[in-house]
Amino acid sequence: MIDFLERLSGRFLRFSFYVLFFLTPLIFTPWNYELFEYNKMMLVYALTVIVFGLWLLQSICRKDFKIARTPLDIPIVLFLASQIISTVFSMDPHVSLFGYYSRFNGGLLSTISYIILYYAFVTNIPREKIGRMLGVSILSGAIVALWAFLEHFGHSFSCFAISQFTKFDVSCWVQDVQNRVFATLGQPNWLAAYLTILIPIAIGMGLTAGSTDKQPDSGKNHKSKITNQNYNFKIGGKTYLYFLLSLLFFTTLLFTRSRSGFIAIGITLPLFFISLVFLFKKQILKDLLPIALGLFLVSFIFGVPINQLNRFTLPELSKKSETAIATPVAEPVNTSGSSVIDVGITESGTIRKIVWKGAIDIALHNPLIGTGVETFAYSYYQYRPAEHNMTSEWDFIYNKAHNEYLNFAATTGFLGLGTYSAFIITFIVLCILYIVSCISYKEKREIPNTKYQILNTSLFFAWLSILITNFFGFSVVVIQILFYLIPAIMIVTTVSDLKYRSLKIQGNLGTIATFVQYGFGAVVIGSTISLLYMLAQIWRADVIFAQGYHESRSQDTIQAYQNIRDAINLNSAEPLYYDELSQPASQIAMALYDEKDSTSAAEFARQAIQASNEALLISPSNVNFWKSRTRVFYILAQIDPQYLTDALNALLQAEKLAPTDPKIRYNLALLYEKQKNMDATYRELDAAARLKPDYRDVYLAQALFYSKDKKLKEAQTAVEYILNRIDPNDADAKQILKDLK
Numbered sequence: 001m002i003d004f005l006e007r008l009s010g011r012f013l014r015f016s017f018y019v020l021f022f023l024t025p026l027i028f029t030p031w032n033y034e035l036f037e038y039n040k041m042m043l044v045y046a047l048t049v050i051v052f053g054l055w056l057l058q059s060i061c062r063k064d065f066k067i068a069r070t071p072l073d074i075p076i077v078l079f080l081a082s083q084i085i086s087t088v089f090s091m092d093p094h095v096s097l098f099g100y101y102s103r104f105n106g107g108l109l110s111t112i113s114y115i116i117l118y119y120a121f122v123t124n125i126p127r128e129k130i131g132r133m134l135g136v137s138i139l140s141g142a143i144v145a146l147w148a149f150l151e152h153f154g155h156s157f158s159c160f161a162i163s164q165f166t167k168f169d170v171s172c173w174v175q176d177v178q179n180r181v182f183a184t185l186g187q188p189n190w191l192a193a194y195l196t197i198l199i200p201i202a203i204g205m206g207l208t209a210g211s212t213d214k215q216p217d218s219g220k221n222h223k224s225k226i227t228n229q230n231y232n233f234k235i236g237g238k239t240y241l242y243f244l245l246s247l248l249f250f251t252t253l254l255f256t257r258s259r260s261g262f263i264a265i266g267i268t269l270p271l272f273f274i275s276l277v278f279l280f281k282k283q284i285l286k287d288l289l290p291i292a293l294g295l296f297l298v299s300f301i302f303g304v305p306i307n308q309l310n311r312f313t314l315p316e317l318s319k320k321s322e323t324a325i326a327t328p329v330a331e332p333v334n335t336s337g338s339s340v341i342d343v344g345i346t347e348s349g350t351i352r353k354i355v356w357k358g359a360i361d362i363a364l365h366n367p368l369i370g371t372g373v374e375t376f377a378y379s380y381y382q383y384r385p386a387e388h389n390m391t392s393e394w395d396f397i398y399n400k401a402h403n404e405y406l407n408f409a410a411t412t413g414f415l416g417l418g419t420y421s422a423f424i425i426t427f428i429v430l431c432i433l434y435i436v437s438c439i440s441y442k443e444k445r446e447i448p449n450t451k452y453q454i455l456n457t458s459l460f461f462a463w464l465s466i467l468i469t470n471f472f473g474f475s476v477v478v479i480q481i482l483f484y485l486i487p488a489i490m491i492v493t494t495v496s497d498l499k500y501r502s503l504k505i506q507g508n509l510g511t512i513a514t515f516v517q518y519g520f521g522a523v524v525i526g527s528t529i530s531l532l533y534m535l536a537q538i539w540r541a542d543v544i545f546a547q548g549y550h551e552s553r554s555q556d557t558i559q560a561y562q563n564i565r566d567a568i569n570l571n572s573a574e575p576l577y578y579d580e581l582s583q584p585a586s587q588i589a590m591a592l593y594d595e596k597d598s599t600s601a602a603e604f605a606r607q608a609i610q611a612s613n614e615a616l617l618i619s620p621s622n623v624n625f626w627k628s629r630t631r632v633f634y635i636l637a638q639i640d641p642q643y644l645t646d647a648l649n650a651l652l653q654a655e656k657l658a659p660t661d662p663k664i665r666y667n668l669a670l671l672y673e674k675q676k677n678m679d680a681t682y683r684e685l686d687a688a689a690r691l692k693p694d695y696r697d698v699y700l701a702q703a704l705f706y707s708k709d710k711k712l713k714e715a716q717t718a719v720e721y722i723l724n725r726i727d728p729n730d731a732d733a734k735q736i737l738k739d740l741k
Helices: 002-023 037-062 073-088 093-098 108-124 127-152 157-162 188-208 237-256 259-302 314-326 348-365 376-383 386-390 404-439 450-472 477-494 511-553 557-570 575-594 598-618 623-636 643-657 662-674 678-691 696-708 712-726 731-740
Strands: 064-069 223-225 446-448 499-504
Touching (some): 002 037, 002 108, 002 127, 037 108, 037 477, 037 511, 064 108, 073 108, 073 404, 093 108, 127 450, 127 477, 188 259, 188 477, 237 259, 259 404, 348 404, 404 450, 511 557, 623 643, 643 662, 662 678, 662 696, 696 731
Antiparallel strands (some): 064 499, 223 446
């Protein structure tokens, strides 16, 4: 029975990794607060619990807990230590532990999960299963790519599912999904980063699909006496299938219109091809040239996201031809220097530079351990450059630095960035040494299996693409899994004799030992089931919270209040739930007060304040929670004017945490005006105008308040600024100017 349990747990453990590779890119639901990343992270947590539980159960059965020793052990341990230290001293330990709500990826628990999966893989997955696991990953990617491919032509499986199988179009998305597809990943750049990983792997799988190599795939000796020039793989049906899939992945990458993804594949794919040529000389060129030609043709037909290159593609050449036929007279040259900024949309590269500047300031002010894992959404407010206010995304929440390395520097300091870089550099050095050792072969001797030379080279350059896309963005769940498990796969296929750290249970107690094994096994199974149930409750809480959140936005306050209360009962540790509860509770209090039910109104007012207190007790540095508290007290001030002072104090605290936010200064001015403190009102309006010179509402408020104070000249100056500098067609400004005259 013990032997049967050991074999069964091993099989289920391997199957769990198949599920991880296949299901993680695909899973999303229409019911959660965040549809994509949250569900992928919860799936990873669940599979990590299952994998670790099966690993322990297998170890109990054989009375020996083994963990593989790998070349990356020291960097991993140092990196994990830096994340723990940064979490302990974080400005928001809750966020550092669990991650920023709605995604969770990046928090300490997610990092621990990825590391557990890494060691579970290298310890328990045999070399002969690698090809099948890569095949499962490619299959999942093919489904995602086909999903996105159809989106480009106006048909989304997502909308088909959300509409209960009635509409096979893209009408369910606010985003222009036809112009920039994202399928089941949730964002075009995230899909692009995923596809840049799959393309080299698919090509590598295609090149080795017709292997005539008789070298063994398992056993202690992973090497065989052949020359590395022996590229003798036959091209067959599987090879063509993988090559077609690589073209599908590349075409879908173009449909994302992601510059970072295109740059990444533009760097890694040529390097991959060059490495293969060095490995196998002219023998492999005959297979690489058709692939390269196919990629070139796809780029020419559909266009590329880099303007300097795109002008030579068919879509742009066709536009020029049509323009020449339709308008033979030359159009006037634009000498105004206008850009997307002039029509209200700031170029993404400009915004990134501003955010990067803020991230560098955070790192320089918190150099050792940063502000805490995953706290960028809060720390950025403190160091946010004022020029961010002049972009189209001036009031957006930035919970990442849009550069993985600067994000680590800001949130975990140079200790976190240094250990993260050590992991990357160590793995790169190991891979380069591996490739060089294959290329430098001179005489007939034992070298790595030819098939795995190609696969490992493809995996290395696929992994390098992550480093490039992360420079322009940040990792999401699918990317993080591959960031940790691609090195695990390569270690399994290249290290011929992995060493293990072993914790053995000594002694032979016969029946007693068997009962002890059953006892420990029952504890492991029970703990695993309990953790999975806990995750299910957390997921269910998010679904209920999402309902309440949307009901609150649609003014269904009573139902919103009830649903958010239910979510708190399922997950009482989440501060966002308390913060959101405070809004409908305060609105219900106001409604009951209007209905002359003072007792009930006072009870709901107390609940609203208590909910706000709970949120800030857990996350005192969350600027948005202080803004929410301001709204709560402002509503309650209609019941009791004394609450207006509490609203002002809450907003003053928000101003300390976000000194360059003009909206806070604007709202402070409105609160001061309610208190008839006009000096403070004008001071805050002037401060808001300095932070954001095109803030139309500020000048409108100045005009209204100055006119009330009979300062007509100042009021007219404010209105004319709107009409002359911001919007000459502003109807409100025109009306005020007319009234003033």
